[in-house]
Amino acid sequence: xxxxxxxxxRALVKRYGAKTAVDGLDLVAExxxxxxxxxxxxxxxxxxxxxxxxxxxxSGTVRVLGLDPVRDSAALRxxxxxxxxxxxxxxxxxxxxxxxxxxxxxxxxxxxDALVERLGLGSCGRTSYRRLSGGQQQRLALAxxxxxxxxxxxxxxxxxxxxxxxxxATWDLVRDLRADGVSVILTTHHMDEAEQxxxxxxxxxxxxxxxxxxxxxLCKGGAENTLRFTGRPGLDVGSLLKALPADCTAAELxxxxxxxxxxxxxxxxxxxxxxxxxxxxxxDRISVERHTLEDVFLELTGKxxxx
Amino acid sequence: xxxxxxxxxxGAAPLPRMIAAQAALETRMLLRNGEQLLLTVxxxxxxxxxxxxxxxxxxxxxxxxxxxAPGVLALAVMSTAFTGQAIATGFERRxxxxxxxASSPLPRWGLMAAKTVSVLVTEVLQVALLTVIAFALGWxxxxxxxxxxxxxxxxxxxxxxxxxxxxxxxxxxxxxAAANLVFLLLLxxxxxxxxxxxxxxxxxxxxxxxxxxALSDGLRDVLQHGSxxxxxxxxxxxxxxxxxxxxxxxFFRWE
Numbered sequence: 001x002x003x004x005x006x007x008x009x010r011a012l013v014k015r016y017g018a019k020t021a022v023d024g025l026d027l028v029a030e031x032x033x034x035x036x037x038x039x040x041x042x043x044x045x046x047x048x049x050x051x052x053x054x055x056x057x058x059s060g061t062v063r064v065l066g067l068d069p070v071r072d073s074a075a076l077r078x079x080x081x082x083x084x085x086x087x088x089x090x091x092x093x094x095x096x097x098x099x100x101x102x103x104x105x106x107x108x109x110x111x112x113d114a115l116v117e118r119l120g121l122g123s124c125g126r127t128s129y130r131r132l133s134g135g136q137q138q139r140l141a142l143a144x145x146x147x148x149x150x151x152x153x154x155x156x157x158x159x160x161x162x163x164x165x166x167x168x169a170t171w172d173l174v175r176d177l178r179a180d181g182v183s184v185i186l187t188t189h190h191m192d193e194a195e196q197x198x199x200x201x202x203x204x205x206x207x208x209x210x211x212x213x214x215x216x217x218l219c220k221g222g223a224e225n226t227l228r229f230t231g232r233p234g235l236d237v238g239s240l241l242k243a244l245p246a247d248c249t250a251a252e253l254x255x256x257x258x259x260x261x262x263x264x265x266x267x268x269x270x271x272x273x274x275x276x277x278x279x280x281x282x283x284d285r286i287s288v289e290r291h292t293l294e295d296v297f298l299e300l301t302g303k304x305x306x307x
Numbered sequence: 308x309x310x311x312x313x314x315x316x317x318g319a320a321p322l323p324r325m326i327a328a329q330a331a332l333e334t335r336m337l338l339r340n341g342e343q344l345l346l347t348v349x350x351x352x353x354x355x356x357x358x359x360x361x362x363x364x365x366x367x368x369x370x371x372x373x374x375x376a377p378g379v380l381a382l383a384v385m386s387t388a389f390t391g392q393a394i395a396t397g398f399e400r401r402x403x404x405x406x407x408x409a410s411s412p413l414p415r416w417g418l419m420a421a422k423t424v425s426v427l428v429t430e431v432l433q434v435a436l437l438t439v440i441a442f443a444l445g446w447x448x449x450x451x452x453x454x455x456x457x458x459x460x461x462x463x464x465x466x467x468x469x470x471x472x473x474x475x476x477x478x479x480x481x482x483x484a485a486a487n488l489v490f491l492l493l494l495x496x497x498x499x500x501x502x503x504x505x506x507x508x509x510x511x512x513x514x515x516x517x518x519x520x521a522l523s524d525g526l527r528d529v530l531q532h533g534s535x536x537x538x539x540x541x542x543x544x545x546x547x548x549x550x551x552x553x554x555x556x557x558f559f560r561w562e
Binding site: 053077079080082086088089090092093097101102106110146148149177179180 | 412
């Protein structure tokens with residue numbers, strides 16, 4: 001592991017009564033944006049809350065910025081920013097009032113007015129927190145997580161329930177944080193969010209990390225990509241296979257319908273079309289299917305919806 | 308915003324500044340809350356004015372206000388340190404405020420210190436208001452101010468412990484109901500406006516061990532009768548304070 005690691009989780013186990021929420025989880029997050037992706041109940045929040053110092057591991061070790069979140073809590077807390085999944089604000093407090101308060105707990109906070117402006121919280125005016133819309137409440141929680149100029153920000157489902165504009169505003173802020181050298185750990189069950197924002201994605205299911213890598217790596221490794229074309233029936237698939245890279249497979253699925261499975265890139269497409277040219281085949285309806293993170297995710301975690 | 312706006316520059320504010328900011332926010336939240344004001348200001352004021360002006364309860368010899376003022380001061384302490392604090396803290400726990408603050412640079416004991424400061428500031432305002440009203444009603448207090456202060460502080464400690472114990476262990480709705488019920492029961496049975504003698508010898512003996520009775524009786528001994536330091540009442544309050552704060556420290560759950 002590099003010295004850059006902002007979070008190191010080793011063999012983490014966390015039980016609630018008879019239920020094992022996290023079951024021997026290993027996770028190393030480097031500087032940058034790491035998305036923790038998983039279905040509901042996978043153990044995302046428990047893992048993140050253990051990193052934030054809210055939960056004590058039943059076994060295993062957790063280090064955040066090199067510190068033990070429970071034992072070294074006092075040293076760690078000023079260096080991290082936390083956005084809870086919900087709540088965290090006095091029901092009678094106004095948005096700017098609460099944000100200003102959290103800023104006062106820090107030595108070098110951001111300019112509160114600029115942050116209020118940036119996240120469109122200015123329109124909240126004198127409205128108390130309990131009367132804000134869900135989106136406004138989410139953005140306030142996000143602002144509270146970053147106002148103290150932390151090194152590392154934990155965002156637990158930061159865009160849950162947001163409309164598209166608010167979602168993009170949140171994404172833009174995460175990108176700006178990253179550009180300015182703030183590391184971000186975010187949980188989500190939106191694949192596109194992970195794909196858009198993350199340098200690294202950890203897919204969690206059943207309390208364990210079942211896949212970890214950059215979105216590109218996961219899309220390559222988790223699921224094969226496919227190239228399909230149609231031509232006349234009975235082409236020499238063996239000859240096609242010889243022309244393809246070693247790790248590809250090719251088959252005639254139904255008469256005249258061919259499928260190549262492997263790493264689909266421009267080179268592979270060129271290889272297939274030039275093989276067709278050499279054999280006098282006009283490939284009709286040639287199509288490529290490159291897997292998205294969503295395919296990988298569903299393949300790994302099972303297709304049924306869990307709640 | 309320009310590049311570098313978010314460049315990390317972490318750090319906790321100085322501890323006194325954090326606690327002062329937290330206490331100021333807690334006090335503002337309390338003063339903005341209508342239900343809390345009803346409990347901490349309106350009810351004690353009404354009871355003091357109503358029962359001083361109208362002869363509903365037999366308060367014994369002397370002016371009614373001399374009997375009532377110490378009891379209402381005790382009630383004011385209970386309403387803020389116990390009922391108000393229990394309800395507010397219960398909902399803060401429920402809505403994740405305590406949880407969110409627990410990951411801020413403010414240490415947990417700092418949050419509790421801020422809550423205590425907020426309670427004391429509110430009590431100062433209550434006592435000032437009630438004292439002015441009582442004087443207007445012809446109150447003539449006696450006794451040693453230091454003994455009064457000691458009673459109020461120990462009473463605050465005991466009620467804060469009980470309030471936090473309730474807020475930190477029950478659900479918010481249960482805390483709301485129970486804190487109001489206890490407030491009502493102790494208002495009637497704690498020597499605030501009804502003298503304990505009305506409950507018979509046994510009743511008086513048992514009810515006298517309640518923190519509200521110890522506080523109202525102690526304040527009355529000093530302010531109405533000009534007695535010296537009421538050690539027995541202070542002792543009862545001290546036992547409650549130690550037991551309740553220890554239990555709150557042991558059982559309080561932050562989320």
